[in-house]
Amino acid sequence: MTVAVKDLSQDRQKQMIASHYARLSRAGQEGRKVVYTFVPGNLTELLNNLGLLPVLPEINALQSGMRGKTGEYIQVAEKAGHSEDVCTYVKADIGMLKSGNLGPTGEPLPRPDLLLLSYTGCFTFLKWFELLKREYDCPVVMLHVPYQGDGQITPAMRKYVSDQLRDVVIPALETLAGRKVDYDLLSEQLALSARAEEDLVWVLESAKHRPSPIDAYFGGVYYIGPIFTSFRGTTDAVEYYQLLRQEIQQRMDQGLGPVTPEGTLSQEKFRIVVEGPPNWTSFREFWRMFYGEGAVVVASSYTKVGGLYDRGFRHDPTQPLDTLADYCMGCYTNLNLPDRINLLEKYIHDYSADGFLINSVKSCNSFSAGQLLILRELEKRTGRSGGFIESDLVDPRYFSAANIKNRLESYFQMVDAKRARA
Amino acid sequence: MDCFVGIDLGSTTTKAVIVDADGRIVGRGITNSRSNYDIAARVARFEAFTNARFDMLGQALRAEPGLGQSSAAFLGALTSGYRHECFLGQLQRLEDHCRRDVDGARYQDDRRAVGHALEVILQSVRQDAAKIYSGGAAARSDFFRDMAGASYTEHAAQLARAGGPAFDRLIGLFDRNIIPVENEQETRTFSQLLMAALDRVVQSSALQRDAVAGVLLRVAEAEMREVSAVGTGYGRVRLPFPKENIRSEILCHGLGAHLMFPGTRTVLDIGGQDTKAIQIDQAGVVTSFQMNDRCAAGCGRYLGYIADEMNIGLHELGPLALGARRRIKINSTCTVFAGAEFRDRLAAGQAREDIVAGLHRAIILRAMSLLARSGGIRNEFTFTGGVGRNMAAVKALGEVAQENYGQLQMNIAPDSIYTGAIGAATFALRGATNSVASN
Numbered sequence: 001m002t003v004a005v006k007d008l009s010q011d012r013q014k015q016m017i018a019s020h021y022a023r024l025s026r027a028g029q030e031g032r033k034v035v036y037t038f039v040p041g042n043l044t045e046l047l048n049n050l051g052l053l054p055v056l057p058e059i060n061a062l063q064s065g066m067r068g069k070t071g072e073y074i075q076v077a078e079k080a081g082h083s084e085d086v087c088t089y090v091k092a093d094i095g096m097l098k099s100g101n102l103g104p105t106g107e108p109l110p111r112p113d114l115l116l117l118s119y120t121g122c123f124t125f126l127k128w129f130e131l132l133k134r135e136y137d138c139p140v141v142m143l144h145v146p147y148q149g150d151g152q153i154t155p156a157m158r159k160y161v162s163d164q165l166r167d168v169v170i171p172a173l174e175t176l177a178g179r180k181v182d183y184d185l186l187s188e189q190l191a192l193s194a195r196a197e198e199d200l201v202w203v204l205e206s207a208k209h210r211p212s213p214i215d216a217y218f219g220g221v222y223y224i225g226p227i228f229t230s231f232r233g234t235t236d237a238v239e240y241y242q243l244l245r246q247e248i249q250q251r252m253d254q255g256l257g258p259v260t261p262e263g264t265l266s267q268e269k270f271r272i273v274v275e276g277p278p279n280w281t282s283f284r285e286f287w288r289m290f291y292g293e294g295a296v297v298v299a300s301s302y303t304k305v306g307g308l309y310d311r312g313f314r315h316d317p318t319q320p321l322d323t324l325a326d327y328c329m330g331c332y333t334n335l336n337l338p339d340r341i342n343l344l345e346k347y348i349h350d351y352s353a354d355g356f357l358i359n360s361v362k363s364c365n366s367f368s369a370g371q372l373l374i375l376r377e378l379e380k381r382t383g384r385s386g387g388f389i390e391s392d393l394v395d396p397r398y399f400s401a402a403n404i405k406n407r408l409e410s411y412f413q414m415v416d417a418k419r420a421r422a
Numbered sequence: 423m424d425c426f427v428g429i430d431l432g433s434t435t436t437k438a439v440i441v442d443a444d445g446r447i448v449g450r451g452i453t454n455s456r457s458n459y460d461i462a463a464r465v466a467r468f469e470a471f472t473n474a475r476f477d478m479l480g481q482a483l484r485a486e487p488g489l490g491q492s493s494a495a496f497l498g499a500l501t502s503g504y505r506h507e508c509f510l511g512q513l514q515r516l517e518d519h520c521r522r523d524v525d526g527a528r529y530q531d532d533r534r535a536v537g538h539a540l541e542v543i544l545q546s547v548r549q550d551a552a553k554i555y556s557g558g559a560a561a562r563s564d565f566f567r568d569m570a571g572a573s574y575t576e577h578a579a580q581l582a583r584a585g586g587p588a589f590d591r592l593i594g595l596f597d598r599n600i601i602p603v604e605n606e607q608e609t610r611t612f613s614q615l616l617m618a619a620l621d622r623v624v625q626s627s628a629l630q631r632d633a634v635a636g637v638l639l640r641v642a643e644a645e646m647r648e649v650s651a652v653g654t655g656y657g658r659v660r661l662p663f664p665k666e667n668i669r670s671e672i673l674c675h676g677l678g679a680h681l682m683f684p685g686t687r688t689v690l691d692i693g694g695q696d697t698k699a700i701q702i703d704q705a706g707v708v709t710s711f712q713m714n715d716r717c718a719a720g721c722g723r724y725l726g727y728i729a730d731e732m733n734i735g736l737h738e739l740g741p742l743a744l745g746a747r748r749r750i751k752i753n754s755t756c757t758v759f760a761g762a763e764f765r766d767r768l769a770a771g772q773a774r775e776d777i778v779a780g781l782h783r784a785i786i787l788r789a790m791s792l793l794a795r796s797g798g799i800r801n802e803f804t805f806t807g808g809v810g811r812n813m814a815a816v817k818a819l820g821e822v823a824q825e826n827y828g829q830l831q832m833n834i835a836p837d838s839i840y841t842g843a844i845g846a847a848t849f850a851l852r853g854a855t856n857s858v859a860s861n
Contacts, residue, residue: 372795379710379797386710388795403696406656407713410670414708417673421707 007259009244013225016236020229021103027053027110033176036112036132039306041119041145041328045189045233045315046170050177054230055109057128061092063104065280065394073099074395087124087363088395090131097135114176115140118169121147121334122366141172145328151339153329161325186320189233193315196227199241201309206248207298208351211268213251215258217297218287221278228306233315260291269294270412273347275301275340275374276359276367281396289405293412299347301340304332311343333366340370341377348382355385355415357408361392385418387411423448423478424649426854427470428846429463430671431455431657434694434722434808436462438470439843441851445681449474450840454565454604459657461605468607471646475612476501478641488633496623496634503619506555510548511608511615512566517544519599532587539578539586540595546577563735567600613642652850654842656695667853672700672711674845679804680706681844683833687800690789690819691841692809694722697789699796712796720755720788722809728781731761732774739778743814746779748772755788779814786818790826799823802831806841810834 027034035047036055047054064070073095074088080098082091096102103109115129117140129140143164146157174180203223207216214220223244231237251257257265261284272290274297279286290297307313308330316323335343348356358375360368375386389407392398423442430437432455440449451469455462476497483493517540523529524537550573553559561569578592586592608615616638624631653661654674661668679689680702689700695718700711714721729736750772754763760781767777793799803823809815820832835841 376797388712402656403713406670410672410711413670413673414711417707418709421703421705 007244007247009240009247010222012240012243013222016226016231016240017229018105020231021105021107024053024055024103024110025105025107033113034110035114035116035173035176036129037116038119038122038125039228040121040331040333041143042228042232042306043116043118043143043165043169043324043328044230045186045193046173046181046324047116048230048233049181049186049189050173050179052114052173052177053110055112056229057093057132058089059229060096060103060109061089061394062280064092064096066283067104068281068396069096070281070394071396085363087128088393088398089364090124090128092394093128094131094135097132112136112138114138114172116143116169116173117141118143118145119328119331119334120145121331124365139172141169143169143328145334147336148329148334148339149336151336153326157329158322158325161328162321165321165324183320187317190315190317190320190323192235192238193227193233194317196232196237196241197307197309197314199238199245200224200227202245203241203248204299204303204310206252207296209252210271210352211255211257211265212271212296212298212351213248213256213258215260215265215287215291215297216303217274217278217300218260218283218290219258220297220300220303224303224306258291258296260287262288262291265291265294265296267294268296270355270415271296271298271351271353273297273299273344273351273353273356274359275344275356275371277302277305277361277364277393278359279361279391279399280394281392282399282401285401286391286399286404289408293409295412298351298353301332301344306331308332308335308343337370337373341374341381344374344378345381348378348384353384354419355387355411356382357387357389357411360388360390362390362398363392363395385411385415387414423644423646425449425471425474425646426649426847426850427467427651428674428843428848428850429466429651429653429655429661430674430840430842430846431459431463431653431655431660432693432808432842433656433696434726435839436466436655436657437840437843438463438466439840439847440470440474441844441847443851445848445851447844447847448477450837450843452564452839454567455657458605459660461607462657463653463661464607472504472612474646475641475644476504478644479638482637482641483634486634486637499623500616500619500638502555502557503622504615506551506622507610507615507618508608509551509555509566509569511610512603513544513547513551513570515606516570516596516599516603519602520595523595523599529591532591535587536591536595539581539592542581542586543574543577543592547573563737567604568735571596571600613639616642650850650854652846652853654846667850669846669849671842672698672713673708674842674849675806676700676702676708676711676845677706677848678841678843678845679806679833681848682835682838682841683802683804685802685831686804686833688793688796688798688803689841690793690799690803690805691807692722692785692789692805692815693807694726697721697792699789699793701797701800710796712792714792717756719757720785721757722807724755724757724760724785725781725809725812725815727757728760728764728778731764732778737811740782740812740814742775743779743782744817745775746773748776749783750776750780752777752780752784755784779818782812782814783818783822785809786815786822789819790822799827799830802833803827804833804835804838806835806838808839810838 033052035052039056070092074091076095076098077091101109117129133140206213226237226240257268272295313330358371360371379386389404425440428439436453436455438451442448449470450473451466453462453465480497520540529536554561574596579589582589652667652669653663654669654671658668675691679686691698696713698713701709703709726736729739
């Protein structure tokens with residue numbers, strides 16, 4: 001490994017995020033309205049169009065997890081009556097709220113003026129906002145998003161969602177903002193979204209190269225940061241992804257492997273596809289268990305929770321409401337099981353993976369339901385080795401490092417033994 | 423002889439296996455893992471080499487014209503004598519530690535009484551050991567800590583009841599001083615121990631010492647060259663081996679099961695703190711596996727805990743459960759809750775053997791869920807790990823497996839506890855062979 005050097009894109013992302021939190025901390029003084037919403041199916045372009053500021057509770061929870069705060073937040077939430085099996089993002093958020101709602105900069109996050117539930121594919125989201133509504137005494141606007149039970153988005157489904165956008169969501173947001181949506185601006189924003197999406201897809205697909213210049217899971221979660229949060233449809237996002245693309249292109253030209261916290265990975269021994277969210281409380285330790293064995297994640301489903309751009313979807317500036325409807329219905333967890341299996345199978349083939357791993361998080365049903373079936377089916381279809389580990393999103397009690405390391409070592413040795421026989 | 427060693431550092435026991443250049447198992451050693459993996463690995467390895475030398479001795483003695491048919495009986499007596507010598511060596515070291523302790527400040531008020539009691543107790547422990555090693559009594563365990571501990575506790579309690587020092591004073595003495603004893607090694611060489619054992623056998627038989635001493639010494643001093651070693655199990659990172667000589671226990675168990683039963687396709691291993699369901703192909707290569715992850719409920723330790731609660735030896739649990747007359751359903755497999763579950767059912771008037779059988783079935787049902795996760799049971803099905811020694815667990819597994827997957831060939835090797843170490847030793851042999859080939 002070589003010494004870790006911060007890339008320009010990383011600095012750029014840091015500045016963007018810092019400026020967003022600075023805006024949030026000034027929201028009260030400047031009289032700006034704040035909307036809490038979730039990553040899957042987020043309507044960032046609409047919020048920005050109306051000058052509303054988004055706060056994403058699950059991002060707060062995962063950042064709290066990375067800062068080592070969630071253990072204590074979860075206990076606070078449990079003390080307040082939330083049971084052990086509830087999604088730990090919810091408990092971390094409730095605990096944070098009850099502990100002063102301090103954001104990553106140490107300043108309190110503004111209270112929401114509205115809760116925008118624009119993705120109902122995760123039932124927990126619904127309950128989560130029900131809880132927040134009680135805490136903040138503010139309105140909730142809900143966009144009901146149909147599940148892709150038959151593996152496709154039909155015109156009727158699209159109309160159902162875009163009608164809700166036009167008749168319910170947009171009027172509520174306009175009332176809050178005190179102004180109307182500027183549709184010319186919205187088209188421009190959506191065009192910017194599509195440009196950033198194009199570059200993001202290029203970056204994610206660079207992992208098809210050998211050696212992969214990126215880790216599409218541990219590195220991937222950083223790459224999706226701007227576009228999954230409050231920057232989609234902005235020039236900031238477009239510039240960030242251009243910069244990132246240039247850097248990755250350079251790595252590829254130089255034949256370099258992915259960046260890790262301990263420098264560039266010098267030898268790619270395993271190419272792995274990962275299904276399921278990562279663990280955030282021991283994120284670095286978890287990552288080290290991979291790069292320590294020379295394992296690179298070449299594709300992951302988690303980096304598609306905020307949009308499956310690599311299947312061709314781009315925000316379409318000519319059809320603003322329909323395209324937002326398609327986006328909301330197109331998140332990874334809104335796919336049915338056969339479609340998830342097809343997607344992962346395609347990743348295994350397209351990215352020449354040696355195997356695939358499932359990190360199963362019991363408290364996240366959107367992901368975990370059906371994962372063993374996925375495992376079996378993928379093993380059968382691809383003949384590659386499947387691995388299964390269990391951890392949690394942000395509850396440090398459910399990350400048993402010794403056991404997970406043991407499991408992963410066994411898994412990589414199994415892949416090796418199987419490869420040697422092939 | 424060229425030797426290839428596999429060491430499996432488990433949470434409860436540490437196992438070592440030696441194979442020769444043909445892959446034949448020539449030695450097995452086992453010890454309790456204690457809190458010190460380094461010592462456990464050293465002791466298990468020493469035991470395996472000892473076992474291998476006894477194996478060689480057996481061959482040499484059978485070839486001895488003077489011994490003929492009595493060679494097996496002689497070897498048996500010699501083995502017991504050897505074990506007896508090792509036991510007495512450890513007991514002596516225990517006594518030395520205890521004496522130093524008694525001389526310290528802790529016993530300044532009752533030094534004479536405790537010192538005297540210690541002498542009486544250890545004398546009784548020696549007599550108990552003599553009975554066990556002469557075949558006159560059964561041991562609850564093969565480990566010094568357990569054997570000496572059981573005997574010591576019994577005699578300390580008797581003395582305390584008869585007006586001697588308080589039981590707590592005496593048992594505290596044992597508990598403090600057994601730890602350093604377990605972490606020390608025998609100072610005598612194999613040859614010295616063997617000659618001492620021979621003296622014991624000669625005393626009790628008409629055998630001429632000189633007639634066999636030469637054969638014994640020749641084997642005892644024969645060269646056994648350790649060519650390479652592979653480590654596996656929970657404590658494997660503690661082994662001073664290069665990374666390529668450390669293998670996951672999944673791979674070792676898969677290969678070990680394949681070597682013992684070549685038709686194996688599914689392996690279930692229930693160890694002290696984990697349960698593994700492994701699928702292997704026709705060459706013993708692992709194709710998928712599942713292990714308990716977030717919780718260790720239903721592992722071997724569960725049975726150990728129940729045995730402790732009932733104040734019986736772990737190996738007594740299975741026979742007790744086999745005497746069950748009624749099937750009792752127990753759902754919880756949480757190790758900590760097991761004690762409460764047991765007492766609650768006793769209070770409800772249920773029979774001990776029925777409850778214990780229910781507990782066995784509960785852990786098997788938990789293992790079945792893991793097997794289902796790994797892809798089910800395919801024929802042949804091999805059961806390994808410490809719990810494979812428990813006949814009640816084996817019976818429950820056979821029943822449940824048949825209920826769910828129909829008629830199956832279920833394999834259980836008498837030495838299934840060594841499965842991981844056998845796999846590791848074979849990896850050591852293959853690794854050495856491959857590196858010779860590539861050079």
